Amino acid sequence: MNNYQTYTDQQLLDSLKLNEEKAFTAIYNRYWEQLYRSAYRKLTDKAAAKEIVHDVLIDIWKRRESLSVNHLPAYLEKAIRFRVINYINRNKSSHFLDVFQTILYSPFEADSQVNMQEFLKLLDAWIAALPEKRRQIFVKYYFENLSAREIASELDISAKTVQNNLSITTQQLKAWLTQLMVIMMVVSGSSHFKA
Structure with missing residues (x-):
């Protein structure tokens, strides 16, 4: 049985491309809190920050087969910034x-x-x-x-x-x-x- 918690980000991304849901869960668990803090700092709105993080992470699952990411933490932070800007724009x-x-x-x-x-x-x-x-x-x-x-x-x-x-x-x-x-x-x- 695979222990996804010990995988590197690249191994998780490779597993994700093979439709391994547990790899996605490991990414979600690894980065959720960090991304939430980042979004919350910019918005000071808990519900909006949670929604943005959820959307960013779900988007990775949806695009798993075509996703090309060199450095996952940087990619996720940029995605959060885009979503935050869009949220501010809409509101x-x-x-x-x-x-x-x-x-x-x-x-x-x-x-x-x-x-x-x-x-x-x-x-x-x-x-x-x-x-x-x-x-x-x-x-x-x-x-x-x-x-x-x-x-x-x-x-x-x-x-x-x-x-x-x-x-x-x-x-x-x-x-x-x-x-x-x-x-x-x-x-x-x-x-x-x-x-």
Whole structure:
């Protein structure tokens, strides 16, 4: 009888491709708590964090035969980040990341680990390049889930200033994402011609 708890991540992934449910259970048990803590830190909502982790892990089972993962913990963390961003997007009145959502389901296969990693690096770089105050407001609103009033109080500025900064930054992000999507679709299209 196999002791899946002693398997490496790669052995578990290989077993998963052979439809071994116990390998999936071992992955679930090994990473559930770590992923839950990661999602909860970003959302501070227990139910939403649990749902996101469940969805990410179930998705691995559903795509087990075609899944190509080099480093499971990093892959899972990136998947959690994508789901958290989508959750925040769905639950904010603003249309933050509408274009981002389009990118996720576009023809160049956003579930590819390379595309996910590269896209997140670009997004992180874009956020890091924002002016200090605007970056603080953006991160606090979209990633720490604070309201405009809470941010205004924390940064000792008016709520109107917070809203204006959010509006400007969100418009810039949408424009940047639109350009990025066009570039990635062009690159994706040209790679199909070479094949």
